[in-house]
Amino acid sequence: DTAVSQTPKYLVTQMGNDKSIKCEQNLGHDTMYWYKQDSKKFLKIMFSYNNKELIINETVPNRFSPKSPDKAHLNLHINSLELGDSAVYFCASSAGGTTNEKLFFGSGTQLSVL
């Protein structure tokens, strides 16, 4: 019944490793997002996809690569993890993708890079 689900909830890994976070929404929404929340609670958009098409690609290192196989899924792959990548990553979705709509967030993935 979970509207936006992401896995894993916790990810602890060594510097230099490659990892992926998966996200799925069952709301029938057209747009999905990845947000990063740092230790000071600042929530910043990284990417957004509308119907599998990349719409927003913020100034994010190209070690981060989103992939949307269909409009219900948006995964995030991170290469060569660095200490500064440690944060909580939230997947979200919205019905149409305009900035005046409600965002539905997943439960978050706490990434710790050691």
Next chain:
Amino acid sequence: QKEVEQNSGPLSVPEGAIASLNCTYSDRGSQSFFWYRQYSGKSPELIMSIYSNGDKEDGRFTAQLNKASQYVSLLIRDSQPSDSATYLCAVNSLQTDKLIFGTGTRLQVFP
């Protein structure tokens, strides 16, 4: 100047009091304003949205918008300990076509 600014708090209020949370924004063209509540270790959830000047009430929550002053606030009446959370203000930026979040205000309601 940050695009969306909030006092980080904590804002401590006694149970039953009115909690007042404030947010200022820099983009004069912004049209959509949101308040998200985030409990510790949880994801943000929308509690209020407001699009025009004035007040909008929903239960114990009232959002207030003043576009001339570039100011949006959230009032929580009859505050409860369960209201203790971080409240994130979010504003759409017409310049960048993105939703910009503030860093949030931590609210503590003590019995």
